[in-house]
Amino acid sequence: MRTPDTSGSAAVGRVSLLKTLAALGLMLLTVAVLHAAGPVYVVMWFDTEDYIEPAADDAVMRIAQDLTSLGVRGTFKIVGEKARVLEQRGRWDVVRALALHDIGYHTDFHSIPPAPAVYLRDLGWLEGAAEFERREAAGALDVERIFGVRPSCFGQPGNSWAPQSNAALRHMGIPVYLDEGSHVGIGHQPFWYNGLLYIFNMGPYSLRAPLDGAQPAERSYAQFDRAASALAAAQGGVISVMYHPTELVTTEFWDAANFSRGAGRERSEWQHPRRRTAADTERCYGILRAYVAHMKGVPGVRFVTAREALQLYAGSAPAPAGRARIAAHMAVRQTFLTTGDGALSAADMLLALLGMEPQVVDGPAARIASTYPEESLSRAAFERARTDVVSFIRANHRLPAEVWIASAKLSIGDFAATLAADEGGSGGIAVRRANLEFEQYISNDSKGAFSWVIHPTGFSAPELLELGKLQAWTLKPAQLR
Ligand SMILES: [Zn+2]
Numbered sequence: 001m002r003t004p005d006t007s008g009s010a011a012v013g014r015v016s017l018l019k020t021l022a023a024l025g026l027m028l029l030t031v032a033v034l035h036a037a038g039p040v041y042v043v044m045w046f047d048t049e050d051y052i053e054p055a056a057d058d059a060v061m062r063i064a065q066d067l068t069s070l071g072v073r074g075t076f077k078i079v080g081e082k083a084r085v086l087e088q089r090g091r092w093d094v095v096r097a098l099a100l101h102d103i104g105y106h107t108d109f110h111s112i113p114p115a116p117a118v119y120l121r122d123l124g125w126l127e128g129a130a131e132f133e134r135r136e137a138a139g140a141l142d143v144e145r146i147f148g149v150r151p152s153c154f155g156q157p158g159n160s161w162a163p164q165s166n167a168a169l170r171h172m173g174i175p176v177y178l179d180e181g182s183h184v185g186i187g188h189q190p191f192w193y194n195g196l197l198y199i200f201n202m203g204p205y206s207l208r209a210p211l212d213g214a215q216p217a218e219r220s221y222a223q224f225d226r227a228a229s230a231l232a233a234a235q236g237g238v239i240s241v242m243y244h245p246t247e248l249v250t251t252e253f254w255d256a257a258n259f260s261r262g263a264g265r266e267r268s269e270w271q272h273p274r275r276r277t278a279a280d281t282e283r284c285y286g287i288l289r290a291y292v293a294h295m296k297g298v299p300g301v302r303f304v305t306a307r308e309a310l311q312l313y314a315g316s317a318p319a320p321a322g323r324a325r326i327a328a329h330m331a332v333r334q335t336f337l338t339t340g341d342g343a344l345s346a347a348d349m350l351l352a353l354l355g356m357e358p359q360v361v362d363g364p365a366a367r368i369a370s371t372y373p374e375e376s377l378s379r380a381a382f383e384r385a386r387t388d389v390v391s392f393i394r395a396n397h398r399l400p401a402e403v404w405i406a407s408a409k410l411s412i413g414d415f416a417a418t419l420a421a422d423e424g425g426s427g428g429i430a431v432r433r434a435n436l437e438f439e440q441y442i443s444n445d446s447k448g449a450f451s452w453v454i455h456p457t458g459f460s461a462p463e464l465l466e467l468g469k470l471q472a473w474t475l476k477p478a479q480l481r
Pocket residue numbers: 047049106110156157158
């Protein structure tokens with residue numbers, strides 16, 4: 001028996017069922033479109049660094065638990081001193097909450113001067129890498145000891161970036177560089193640099209919902225949706241989302257309160273940063289939680305950790321490419337080459353032209369000007385030089401700065417261009433000049449790129465950007481599998 005009322009509600013039921021089906025169809029279509037185009041991965045990372053304010057420990061734990069309850073894993077880059085402080089304070093509850101997430105590294109002391117860019121600015125490539133490791137390796141080992149896992153990634157404190165860290169991190173077994181900065185970048189997506197996977201300089205793909213200010217949540221959500229659609233419509237890619245756990249419990253940075261402008265302050269004189277009220281902290285947790293829930297709800301979006309991101313990319317091995325294609329490219333411009341199958345760095349291509357096995361090598365440690373005075377050189381002299389370059393790379397796992405022709409030198413760039421243009425005839429070989437196009441991916445802003453409240457006033461580091469340019473031989477976009 002049906003009364004008009006129930007038949008009315010059945011009609012309403014049918015309409016809402018149709019609406020649901022239509023919505024579901026649209027959602028499936030969106031999912032299909034996203035999948036057809038490319039996957040969108042969110043790397044959400046937390047610079048876990050405040051070892052002064054104990055409330056920041058609670059913030060780490062709460063964020064880790066909130067993410068876990070949403071089914072999301074984050075990457076927590078931990079400062080060595082922070083890990084030791086958690087141990088001293090007996091905060092095994094925090095350590096346990098983090099065990100479900102990925103663990104990265106964020107220097108031993110973060111802001112106690114001198115910061116990395118300050119202590120590395122006047123050092124070269126090799127001594128800088130050794131100094132970085134001397135200062136920072138112990139903290140990475142403490143993080144590994146306390147969290148039971150080797151850090152998957154590293155990122156510099158503030159804007160205190162230095163390229164020598166790349167060689168040291170590789171040696172320390174840390175394969176991913178995860179941070180933000182303007183020092184180096186390719187197209188606001190991940191790239192390979194000195195054999196590390198860099199998730200860095202992400203531009204419009206570096207996003208967050210602000211904790212303070214007037215921006216409505218909907219605007220942050222729309223911004224995320226636009227970025228996700230743009231990536232999906234291309235080949236897919238990564239969105240980088242970053243917070244500091246301490247931000248949710250304080251209104252000023254713990255380090256700005258103590259080490260501004262590179263000031264040294266004794267431990268007994270450390271000041272606690274100003275705190276948010278309990279209600280304000282709760283409001284911040286709410287913003288973060290809702291933002292994560294929104295991102296997670298966007299069809300086609302997946303959260304990945306730094307460790308997982310490494311698996312998503314097809315490794316740093318060069319894409320296959322024929323010798324003729326490599327030679328034609330390198331004769332004219334020394335920069336990475338992208339093919340349908342991936343990319344090759346200028347260093348990859350130089351190794352291929354030399355007939356060497358693909359391997360991770362560093363760029364040259366210095367820049368020299370060619371002193372070889374002639375326009376051409378004999379095949380015998382060129383073959384000797386070539387053999388010597390192969391020997392240097394085998395011995396040092398980096399490109400030589402100079403290539404000897406008797407007592408004169410060719411820069412490695414001029415040598416590479418000459419090698420690429422050589423068609424192998426029996427006559428003399430014309431010397432070509434380098435066109436180091438890869439240098440355009442390194443910043444020239446030696447002051448702005450290093451701007452950070454913990455650096456000394458007016459700090460600028462053109463030396464580090466110059467070293468970064470030398471290492472750009474190894475630069476190439478990372479290709480999703
Ligand atoms: Zn930091």
